[in-house]
Amino acid sequence: MPKIISNSIISSSDNREEAQGLHSYYCLCSEFILVIDIELGQLPRRETDNAVIIENASRMYKLHAIPGEVKIVRRSDEFEKQYRLYCPRCSLLIAYETTPHLKGGPYTYIVQGAINEIQGVPHNDWELELPGKQDRIDQDQGEEDSHDDNNEMRLRMEGNQDAAAKARALLAAAAGES
Structure with missing residues (x-):
């Protein structure tokens, strides 16, 4: 077999400050x-609900979620139409957009604490409070149950926090047994 000789030079002049690679x-x-x-931690967060903002034009990503209901959410004196995306296995609210097509608008919003880099472990984000949460609780105490979408989101968030706490307790118990 003939000997193959190569005089190629490999050069890397890429001076990006971001970490290379993909994050799951x-x-x-x-x-x-x-x-x-x-990493999602490097992306900005939305002030209204602390969701992670993915700018569709500048980010490369693949979101594996199924479309669900369309909700109109009241934000102070404005209304926002949310096209919600859910986990295909457990139907947990994962993300939402403001246009009907995935990546069709300028942003995709990842719900606070809905996903984690470590498979099977709840994210610490569930224990962070939403911006203005105490203000909403104070307002809700003065009003009758309005059944609006802000209440629904708050109740889902609290339920998800409880589920995350139970999952942490089960993981801690399993780690203690082995």
């Missing part, structure tokens, strides 16, 4: 949900 994220039920070119 999973639902609380361990279902694969998202692969993206940046």
Whole structure:
């Protein structure tokens, strides 16, 4: 067999400050949900509900979620139409957009604490309070039950926090047994 000689030079002049590679994220039920070119912790958060903002024009990502209901959410004196995306396995609310087509608008919003980099472990984000949560609680005490979408989101968030706490307790108990 003839000998192959190569005089190629490999050079890397890429001076990006971002970490290279892809980052995978999973639902609380361990279902694969998202692969993206940046850590979610480096992305900005929305002031209204602390959701992670993915700018569709500048980010490369694949979101594995199924479309669900369309909700109109009241934000102070405005209304926002949300096209919600759910986990295909457990139907947990994962993300939402403001246009009917995935990546069709300028942003995709990942719900606070819905996904984690470590499969099967709830994210610590569930224990962070939403912006203005105490203000909403104070307002709700003065009003009758209005059944609006803000109440629904708050109740879902609290239920998800309880589920995350139970999952942590089960993981801690399993780690203690082995």
